[in-house]
Amino acid sequence: MSRFAKNLLIIQAHPDDAEAWSAGTLSLLKDKGWTITIASLTAGNMGGVGMSEEETVATRVEEAKAAAAALGANFHCFMRRDAYLFDSEELRIEVVSLIRKVKAGVVITHAPFDYHQDHRTTCQVVDAAAIVSSLPNVPSPEPPLDITPLLYHGMPMSLSDPLGNPVPEPHFFVDISGKPMEKKMEMLTHHKTQQDLMRLMHKMDDFFGEMRIFNAELGAMVGCAEAECYWQHLGGGYQKDPLLQEELAPYIRHREENQK
Numbered sequence: 001m002s003r004f005a006k007n008l009l010i011i012q013a014h015p016d017d018a019e020a021w022s023a024g025t026l027s028l029l030k031d032k033g034w035t036i037t038i039a040s041l042t043a044g045n046m047g048g049v050g051m052s053e054e055e056t057v058a059t060r061v062e063e064a065k066a067a068a069a070a071l072g073a074n075f076h077c078f079m080r081r082d083a084y085l086f087d088s089e090e091l092r093i094e095v096v097s098l099i100r101k102v103k104a105g106v107v108i109t110h111a112p113f114d115y116h117q118d119h120r121t122t123c124q125v126v127d128a129a130a131i132v133s134s135l136p137n138v139p140s141p142e143p144p145l146d147i148t149p150l151l152y153h154g155m156p157m158s159l160s161d162p163l164g165n166p167v168p169e170p171h172f173f174v175d176i177s178g179k180p181m182e183k184k185m186e187m188l189t190h191h192k193t194q195q196d197l198m199r200l201m202h203k204m205d206d207f208f209g210e211m212r213i214f215n216a217e218l219g220a221m222v223g224c225a226e227a228e229c230y231w232q233h234l235g236g237g238y239q240k241d242p243l244l245q246e247e248l249a250p251y252i253r254h255r256e257e258n259q260k
């Protein structure tokens with residue numbers, strides 16, 4: 001019996017990030033009986049084309065709620081302004097409160113070497129909040145956790161850092177071929193606004209299709225059809241139990257094994 005509750009909280013910068021980078025893994029954990037909460041620090045304000053910021057916020061929050069509902073997950077938005085996300089004392093305390101409220105055993109956020117500034121800021125806020133979530137002096141209305149949750153980082157687009165260099169080797173890949181990938185596509189299709197945005201921003205005609213191609217590229221690295229990948233935060237202050245790796249053991253892949 002693990003000393004960590006099977007409550008997973010994924011905190012990302014934008015309303016579609018959890019789906020884009022981790023939905024296959026979330027689907028596998030949901031099927032194993034985990035409680036999943038998806039949170040976004042911003043409401044995706046700048047991610048609208050042909051609609052005002054206010055309309056974009058309302059639409060994107062609804063899209064994210066529908067995507068979370070498709071998984072049977074909870075959704076929470078911290079309602080910060082997309083593209084103007086800053087680390088602050090208030091935001092850290094709000095994040096601590098959510099970590100405590102859902103009694104998170106595992107927290108997933110972006111990687112510290114992610115390509116997007118909002119993603120890196122989110123990583124900084126979530127790391128700073130998670131590491132104090134068991135400390136009684138943090139001024140949160142929620143009672144402290146018994147143990148600091150395990151922290152994991154999801155994949156950045158193209159597995160490259162802000163300068164375009166390759167990121168460190170992922171600690172593990174998760175085989176999401178088949179049903180988890182289909183659930184991921186179902187969740188992604190709720191983010192209809194992002195098809196138009198990605199066409200404008202990244203000249204991507206089919207954002208959802210591109211996500212499947214990216215997952216297939218990762219899968220090819222480890223000998224399966226589609227994959228996601230992760231790093232566990234093993235630095236000082238965090239426990240090192242390989243809980244997700246054990247929970248998902250039949251689906252865990254490593255690149256070296258495939259290269260032998």
Ligand SMILES: [Zn+2]
Binds near residue numbers: 013014017116119
């Ligand atoms: Zn994002």
